Amino acid sequence: xxxxxxxxxxxxxxxVCPVTFVKAKVALxxxxxxxxxxxxxNDGEPVQNVPRSxxxxxxxxxxLTDNQDGTYNLLVRxxxx
Amino acid sequence: xAVDYKALKNxxxxxxxxxxxxxxxxxxxxxxxxxxQLTAIADVSKKYGKGYVHLTSRQSxxxxxxxxxxxxxxxxxxxxxxxxxxxxxxRVRTVTACQGNEICPSGCIDTFSLAKEISDRYFGRELPxxxxxxxxxxxxxxxKAEENDVGIKGAYNIEWIKESCTLCGVCVKACREGAVSIxxxxxxxxxxxxNNCGRCVKSCPFDAWxxxxxxxxxxxxxxxxxxxxxxxxxxxxxDKETLFRVADKALEFFDKHANPSERFRxxxxxxxxxxxxxxxxAAYRG
Numbered sequence: 001x002x003x004x005x006x007x008x009x010x011x012x013x014x015x016v017c018p019v020t021f022v023k024a025k026v027a028l029x030x031x032x033x034x035x036x037x038x039x040x041x042n043d044g045e046p047v048q049n050v051p052r053s054x055x056x057x058x059x060x061x062x063x064l065t066d067n068q069d070g071t072y073n074l075l076v077r078x079x080x081x
Numbered sequence: 082x083a084v085d086y087k088a089l090k091n092x093x094x095x096x097x098x099x100x101x102x103x104x105x106x107x108x109x110x111x112x113x114x115x116x117x118q119l120t121a122i123a124d125v126s127k128k129y130g131k132g133y134v135h136l137t138s139r140q141s142x143x144x145x146x147x148x149x150x151x152x153x154x155x156x157x158x159x160x161x162x163x164x165x166x167x168x169x170x171x172r173v174r175t176v177t178a179c180q181g182n183e184i185c186p187s188g189c190i191d192t193f194s195l196a197k198e199i200s201d202r203y204f205g206r207e208l209p210x211x212x213x214x215x216x217x218x219x220x221x222x223x224x225k226a227e228e229n230d231v232g233i234k235g236a237y238n239i240e241w242i243k244e245s246c247t248l249c250g251v252c253v254k255a256c257r258e259g260a261v262s263i264x265x266x267x268x269x270x271x272x273x274x275x276n277n278c279g280r281c282v283k284s285c286p287f288d289a290w291x292x293x294x295x296x297x298x299x300x301x302x303x304x305x306x307x308x309x310x311x312x313x314x315x316x317x318x319x320d321k322e323t324l325f326r327v328a329d330k331a332l333e334f335f336d337k338h339a340n341p342s343e344r345f346r347x348x349x350x351x352x353x354x355x356x357x358x359x360x361x362x363a364a365y366r367g
Contacts, residue, residue, distance in 0.1 A: 043254075047254040048254055048255050048257065048280075049255075051251045051254075051255065051284055051286065052251075052255060052280075052283055052284035055284065055285075055286050056186050060286060061249065061251060061286030062249070062286070063247070063249050064249050064250040064251050064254065065250075066250070072254070
């Protein structure tokens with residue numbers, strides 16, 4: 001799988017649902033269309049729900065990586081409104 | 082002439098503790114009312130009631146304090162506003178529904194259209210006792226399918242599309258049942274664990290899961306004096322034709338086996354779940 005150039009990162013492991021998605025969304029708003037955000041998120045509810053919420057917002061989820069420490073990295077490409 | 086309270090009740094006029102006052106139940110399908118209908122209801126409640134309505138536990142609307150002498154005028158005013166009166170007594174009641182996949186991102190089926198079809202087919206049909214249908218769009222079960230005599234729950238039959246999959250792993254985590262796993266360069270679904278919720282389909286960023294809408298039926302739910310959860314035993318029903326074939330048979334079974342004033346659940350238990358199940362399975366197969 002191709003590697004991606006990450007433009008920005010955000011850690012949402014310090015917040016709980018629904019602020020997880022809000023924090024990710026705010027970080028995406030800061031980016032330009034086409035840029036890539038890496039989101040660090042917790043196992044459990046965040047990893048079950050945040051990727052889907054981002055998809056429903058219309059952004060492109062690229063990759064989910066298990067960090068093997070109870071957290072995951074989710075790569076998202078910002079799309080147009 | 083004596084007042085036929087029973088006939089009034091059957092037509093949705095529920096006797097109140099205040100003499101000659103009725104709480105009028107309206108026909109609502111799938112929990113939706115148009116602005117025009119709401120206006121007509123508001124007008125009737127102001128003119129003939131006390132200017133308020135009661136929202137029932139099953140998505141219906143009742144207008145309290147309708148006077149006996151106004152019954153016919155009220156019916157007429159409602160009909161002019163596109164509102165029909167509801168039913169009470171031993172028959173098929175209001176068909177309830179959540180908003181379904183026309184509105185809700187979680188929905189797997191178009192609940193409103195289905196509720197309307199069920200209502201058109203069965204609403205008001207005479208049976209040994211009350212009979213409730215409820216339609217919920219997905220496994221989140223906002224509409225509590227299993228508390229109905231027949232509950233319908235939206236589901237997805239799933240199919241993995243290898244060419245579109247990047248093995249990103251989102252669905253593996255999205256699945257609450259732990260049914261999806263990455264095995265080598267492919268995805269594996271444990272069909273014993275999969276509950277057809279469709280979260281893999283909804284979460285997939287690459288459309289590598291195809292979800293086909295289906296229905297999970299439950300039978301014999303009741304949540305009043307007797308509290309029992311409806312039982313699911315059929316495979317996911319994938320078309321409406323099968324759904325209605327099974328529902329027809331369920332009502333037929335109820336008519337045939339129930340004593341008067343006996344709920345569906347009690348009738349099934351007396352006739353035996355095995356007998357019931359065999360008949361439903363036969364109807365499912367067609």
